[in-house]
Amino acid sequence: MPAGHGLRSRTRDLFARGFRKKGTIHLSTYLRTYHVGDYVDVKVNGAVHKGMPHKFYHGRTGQVWNVTKRAIGVEMNKQN
Numbered sequence: 295m296p297a298g299h300g301l302r303s304r305t306r307d308l309f310a311r312g313f314r315k316k317g318t319i320h321l322s323t324y325l326r327t328y329h330v331g332d333y334v335d336v337k338v339n340g341a342v343h344k345g346m347p348h349k350f351y352h353g354r355t356g357q358v359w360n361v362t363k364r365a366i367g368v369e370m371n372k373q374n
Contacts, residue, residue, distance in 0.1 A: 305349050309340030316341075328366050332358045336368065 297303065319341065328334065338352045345365055350372075360367030 302349065305340075308349055308352060309338055311340055328358050328361055330358055330361060334358060334366070334368055336370075 302309070319339065323339075333355060334357075336347055336351045336354050336356065338346055338349070351370070354370050356368035356370030358366050359369045
């Protein structure tokens with residue numbers, strides 16, 4: 295059968311948690327404060343599915359342009 299073209303296709307190693315990095319996510323991850331204009335790196339955590347960005351943006355750097363209670367808006371360049 296041909297390979298699938300789903301949203302998370304070919305992400306087996308990309309979104310995998312590292313060795314001895316599995317388990318619950320530290321609270322400091324959620325309590326970190328971001329401000330408009332900050333530069334951030336997009337690093338996807340495979341354990342959290344809600345709000346997960348597309349695999350294209352994993353490892354990219356962008357600038358925060360919007361901050362809400364549940365998410366931050368990150369602006370970045372995409373050449374394609």
